[in-house]
Amino acid sequence: MDQLRIRGGSRLHGEITVSGAKNAALPELCAALLTDQPVMLRNVPRLRDVATMRKLLENMGVQTQAHGERGGLTLHAAGPIEPLAPYDLVKTMRASVLVLGPLLARFGQAKVSLPGGCAIGSRPVDQHIKGLQAMGADIVVEHGYMVARLPQGQRRLKGARITTDMITVTGTENLLMAATLAEGETILENAAQEPEVTDLAEMLIKMGANIEGHGSSRIRIQGVERLDGCDHAVVSDRIEAGTFLCAVAATGGEAVLRHARGDHLDAVIDKLRDAGVAVEVRGDAVRVASPGAAQLKAQSFRTTEYPGFPTDMQAQFMALNCVAQGASSVTETIFENRFMHVQELQRLGAKIHIDGRVALVEGVPRLSGATVMATDLRASASLVIAGLVAEGETVVDRIYHLDRGYDQMEVKLRALGADIERLS
Numbered sequence: 490m491d492q493l494r495i496r497g498g499s500r501l502h503g504e505i506t507v508s509g510a511k512n513a514a515l516p517e518l519c520a521a522l523l524t525d526q527p528v529m530l531r532n533v534p535r536l537r538d539v540a541t542m543r544k545l546l547e548n549m550g551v552q553t554q555a556h557g558e559r560g561g562l563t564l565h566a567a568g569p570i571e572p573l574a575p576y577d578l579v580k581t582m583r584a585s586v587l588v589l590g591p592l593l594a595r596f597g598q599a600k601v602s603l604p605g606g607c608a609i610g611s612r613p614v615d616q617h618i619k620g621l622q623a624m625g626a627d628i629v630v631e632h633g634y635m636v637a638r639l640p641q642g643q644r645r646l647k648g649a650r651i652t653t654d655m656i657t658v659t660g661t662e663n664l665l666m667a668a669t670l671a672e673g674e675t676i677l678e679n680a681a682q683e684p685e686v687t688d689l690a691e692m693l694i695k696m697g698a699n700i701e702g703h704g705s706s707r708i709r710i711q712g713v714e715r716l717d718g719c720d721h722a723v724v725s726d727r728i729e730a731g732t733f734l735c736a737v738a739a740t741g742g743e744a745v746l747r748h749a750r751g752d753h754l755d756a757v758i759d760k761l762r763d764a765g766v767a768v769e770v771r772g773d774a775v776r777v778a779s780p781g782a783a784q785l786k787a788q789s790f791r792t793t794e795y796p797g798f799p800t801d802m803q804a805q806f807m808a809l810n811c812v813a814q815g816a817s818s819v820t821e822t823i824f825e826n827r828f829m830h831v832q833e834l835q836r837l838g839a840k841i842h843i844d845g846r847v848a849l850v851e852g853v854p855r856l857s858g859a860t861v862m863a864t865d866l867r868a869s870a871s872l873v874i875a876g877l878v879a880e881g882e883t884v885v886d887r888i889y890h891l892d893r894g895y896d897q898m899e900v901k902l903r904a905l906g907a908d909i910e911r912l913s
């Protein structure tokens with residue numbers, strides 16, 4: 490099992506290029522199921538989750554072909570498609586639930602394993618099911634599978650007005666994709682406004698979908714009979730960019746992130762500036778300069794839906810707070826169990842006290858390297874950041890979590906001067 494070995498203490502300097510967003514690429518791969526025409530995606534990140542999704546789609550009969558170093562991937566769902574997502578392929582990746590909406594919309598049936606339980610919370614998919622039922626699907630959950638079909642004699646889903654109980658990112662994406670091929674109009678109220686939802690909507694529009702209001706909390710979709718192929722570049726990964734900003738902030742140094750979308754990271758950048766980090770957004774580049782964590786002021790924050798502070802940045806910013814000056818509180822409002830990194834940060838010497846949804850952090854002048862275990866994707870990233878500032882050697886175990894969502898993180902960090910290597 491791969492590990493990362495980090496020798497802390499190097500300041501980070503240089504330039505890296507941010508990859509395409511995992512959370513946009515995954516629904517966009519699934520959108521290829523909506524058409525019998527080839528879909529060309531560019532800027533697809535090299536991630537374990539992308540490989541898993543590709544395997545899942547190929548298993549159904551979708552032809553895929555990667556081309557070029559730039560993350561080109563063509564998907565073609567023309568032949569016979571078996572609308573089945575088996576447990577073995579779904580269990581490691583929650584986003585596989587995103588095949589449900591497209592399969593049902595185009596083929597009128599789907600059998601999709603319930604996604605596996607995840608370290609960060611129970612993560613039910615009731616809102617996906619409720620929304621598709623409102624569009625006329627019959628869905629039962631049996632033997633661990635969602636078995637969905639259209640009623641006898643019905644060829645297409647029917648447009649509906651759907652208000653989800655809470656804001657759900659993949660729920661919005663599933664219903665959005667389903668609605669593009671439904672009969673009539675669908676209105677999604679309480680829709681997620683994350684940039685990845687917007688990017689998916691823009692791709693669907695290129696395919697011929699009729700969508701308005703994406704990027705707001707009400708999305709209106711007029712269903713069409715069929716969709717075409719398209720050529721689409723996956724939006725830049727704001728969470729990868731935010732992770733590198735926190736890493737440079739913590740170690741000190743100066744770096745430029747190319748192909749970044751600073752405008753998708755306002756809440757994080759504001760907190761970094763309040764802490765004392767210089768962040769400059771210029772076109773598609775973000776420049777960051779920091780004196781190092783010891784001279785920064787810890788920042789309190791609470792995670793909320795976009796455009797608020799992203800839950801996917803909580804662990805990384807907490808790592809920064811651990812070594813900044815003063816006390817801070819970090820409140821997690823999206824997932825009920827997303828403090829798994831705390832115990833491991835404590836192993837490195839961090840002072841953190843958890844009280845329900847709030848973690849109280851007291852900055853310490855130094856962390857000391859140790860062997861720590863990654864428990865989920867962003868927890869792993871926070872341990873890497875902590876390892877970069879800790880004295881001595883830190884070994885991060887179980888980095889398959891990190892590989893789910895970061896495109897060659899250690900290679901990029903090395904390019905910035907970090908002393909980090911992968912042990913296989």
Ligand SMILES: CC(=O)N[C@H]1[C@@H](OP(=O)(O)OP(=O)(O)OC[C@H]2O[C@@H](n3ccc(=O)[nH]c3=O)[C@H](O)[C@@H]2O)O[C@H](CO)[C@@H](O)[C@@H]1O
Nearest residue numbers: 512584612613614615616617656657658659660801823824
């Ligand atoms: C592949 C992908 O894009 N993953 C992102 C997506 O996950 P994901 O789409 O799974 O997260 P959601 O936005 O759906 O979850 C938000 C909250 O709603 C709850 N909920 C959600 C759906 C549902 O049917 N019932 C229900 O109770 C969840 O348990 C959670 O407490 O958004 C999260 C919140 O920004 C991010 O952390 C993930 O990185």
Ligand SMILES: C=C(OP(=O)(O)O)C(=O)O
Nearest residue numbers: 583584607801866867894
């Ligand atoms: C929680 C995350 O991803 P997923 O929804 O794919 O588990 C994440 O990207 O931080």
